Amino acid sequence: MATRDKLYVGVDVGGTNIECGVVAEEGRVVGRVRRSTGVREGTEAVIERIAGMVEEAAAKAAGGIAGIDAVGVGIPGLVDPAGGISRLAVNLGWRDVPLAAKLRERLGVPVFIENDVKTYVFGEAVSGAGAGYRHVFGITIGTGLAGAFVTDGAIFGGGDHLAGELGHIPHERIPNTCNCGMAGCLETLVSATGIARQAADAVRQGAAGALADKFRERPEAITAKDVSEAGAGGDETALAILEHTGRLLGEALAYVVPVLSPDIVVVGGGAAQAGEALLGPMERELRSRLLQAFADRLVVRPGALGSDAGIVGNALYAKSKA
Amino acid sequence: MATRDKLYVGVDVGGTNIECGVVAEEGRVVGRVRRSTGVREGTEAVIERIAGMVEEAAAKAAGGIAGIDAVGVGIPGLVDPAGGISRLAVNLGWRDVPLAAKLRERLGVPVFIENDVKTYVFGEAVSGAGAGYRHVFGITIGTGLAGAFVTDGAIFGGGDHLAGELGHIPHERIPNTCNCGMAGCLETLVSATGIARQAADAVRQGAAGALADKFRERPEAITAKDVSEAGAGGDETALAILEHTGRLLGEALAYVVPVLSPDIVVVGGGAAQAGEALLGPMERELRSRLLQAFADRLVVRPGALGSDAGIVGNALYAKSKA
Known part of the structure; x- marks a missing residue:
């Protein structure tokens, strides 16, 4: 009898949605489930929802939970992966939740948890834009700004597993x-x-152009996606904002690169979808602030895993720990 | 017959002097030799001088080279420790010098080489101010400014072993x-x-006080030690310079600490001897720029190995590799 392929479930728990998927060993997603997180229903309800989603995805793509080798769960905030504890997740209202043990008991398979940005960068390092590079620093520009460092195939945690903070x-x-x-x-x-x-702020201060005209009466309704789309259409207000944002980020990365000497910097998160309008100024500012030895060897790339990044990163993390 | 103690030689090669010493396993220095580097005599002469110093120190404290288990040599600049090659040492005029192999052949004992700042921080991490801490970031404020990160008892090199750059x-x-x-x-x-x-610059711009008065006619002759001593005597010009320097350093470290999450930052190098006048403002500026989670757990300390740091760091590095 042929041995079956190993299959892993990756779960990305956000403040709004939970994404769950079954991932084959090489990083291919073979089954997906998505639900609202429902934070207001409380911690136990969210944990039960995660467990139900894992079972549902497993039933779809692995013939049931018995076909799953391990589950990886990425959570925002501070995580103790060794203890399997979500120490602080402000968006979920969680503090010291023993998530790994609860899910393991409920599901009967090995469960590993980690900070969601760390597993995102882990996925990009193993199977995405950073594949083949030994030292990968990754950042996500999302609701907040965060980073993580994967070196020799392992997430670097540092003291209290806090490493990678970049937003504050x-x-x-x-x-x-x-x-x-x-x-x-x-x-x-x-x-x-x-x-x-x-x-x-720009609209309130009287900026001109299509973006400003569209949101003149309700500037507070503008999203990063609106800015990104306006930039793609050539809106100068949007382009100036994306350039300023990129340059500030490049300036901060000019401290990170000489200290860590990563082989590659991978940039992901929703706001990174602004693409060249944001990442171009970021990379130019960064390179202008690096010693030649760093500038010559550094590679900068957008993330390659797209909308599957959360699922894949958490599943591959579980695989690395199983 | 009782087995003898293990003994290691540490050599710190600077642009001006070479320090060499025999170190017992627990980090105690039991024999020292010091010579001018004599860079002008050329690479082979400097290597022969290092070898002669190792033999002399070994004869003094270990009954000869046969009593030495391994030799560690710290060199300024870019080092490839795996290949044993000094890739670029501007102060020594060296490029791609296979130092470890040459010394090993000449001495007949294992020889390991590393960047001098990395071995300095390694020594402080293993046996100095950072002993007992898992993640140690160290800096040296000397002719230049450099850093190194020792985590789980090993020097972190990063891509091309360039990690730890802080000065540029x-x-x-x-x-x-x-x-x-x-x-x-x-x-x-x-x-x-x-x-x-x-x-x-301050003296040329008409600063008042004892330091300025002493060097009014030859401001270019002032050394960092003069500033440090004037600061200790309450000279306001000196104190303002040390405070400004410390605050700039604290500002830079505010990028390093959140990204690496070290348990301790160790500060060494000649200029660190200014003590509280420099390190106080540095630490205050750093802490004011850290999230509470980092500020609460971070320890900042001056190096503890003093003038033996170069010898001890290199010897303990050799021990870790032997």
Whole structure:
């Protein structure tokens, strides 16, 4: 009898949606389930929903949960992967939730949990834009700004598994107060929220162009996607915002690259979909601030896993731990 | 017959002097030799000098070279430790020198080479201020500014073993052109050279006080040590320079700490001897720019190995590799 392919489930738990999928060993997604997270229903309900989704995806693509070798779950916030505990997830309202043990008990298969940005970068490092590179630094420009470092095929955690923080570094040209209490944090501008905020401010201050005209009466409704689309259409207000955002990010990465010497920087997250309008200025600013030895060897690439990145990263993480 | 203690030789090769010593397993220095490097005599003469010093130290403290288990040599600049090659050492005029093989052949014992800042931080991590901490980031404020990261007892090299660079990061409030060709590099101010330069500029611009009075006619002669001593005596010009230098360094470290999450930052190098006048403002600036989670757990300490740091770091590095 032929041995079956090994199959892993990846689950990406966000504040709004949960994505779940079965992934074959080489990173191919063979079955997907998506649901609203339903944070308001409480922690136990969300955990039960995750378990139900894993079973559903397994039934679809693996003949049931017995066909699954391990489950990887990515959670926002602070995670203790060794203990399997979600230590703090503000978006989910979780503190010290023993998620891995609860899911393992419920499902009867090995479950591994990690911070969602760390598993995103892990997936890109193993099977995406960073495949073949030994030292991969990745960032996600989403609701916030975060990073992670994967070296020799393992996520680098650092003290208390906190490594990779990038959003809460004060910058002297950023005046905004951050939710964290500090002033000038990078993610107040370099994030989807930050891009939207810059656009709203520009419109309020009388910016011209299609984006401004469209949102003149409700600047607070602008999203990063609107800015990105306006930029693609040549809107100068949008392009200036994306350039400013990219350059601030490049400036911050000019501290990270010499200290870590990654072989590649991978850029993902929703706001990275602005593409060249954001990533071009970012890379130019970064390279202009690097010693030749770093500039010559560094590769910068957008993430390659697209909308499957969350599922694939968490599944491959589970595979690496199983 | 009792087995003898294991003994290692550590050699610190600088542009001016070579320090060499025999070190017992627990990090105790039991024999020292010091010579001028004599860079002008050429590469072969310097290598022969290193070999002779190792033999001399071994004869003094280990009954001869046969009593030595391994030799560790720290070199400035870019080193390929796996290949045993000094790739680029500007101060020594070296490029692609197969130092480890040459010394091994000459001495008949295992020889390991590494970048001198990396072995300095390794020594502090294993046996100095960082002992007992898992993730140690260390910096040396010397002729230049450099860093290194030791995690789980091993030096982190990154791509091309370049990790730890800190001196050549442009800062927008630093106007000076750097030797590297970029403008605003941190080490143009944050280094012994940079501190001396700031003091000379202050004297030329008419600063008051004992330091300025002493060097009014020859400001170019001021050293970082003069500034440090004047600061210890309460000289306001010196104290302002040390504070400015410390704050710039703290600002840069505010990028390093969230990305790496070290348990401790160890500060060494000649200019660090200014002590609290430099390190106080550095630590305050750093902490004011950290998320609470990092500020709460971070420890900042001056190096503990003092003038033996070069010898001890290289010897313990050799021990870790032997």
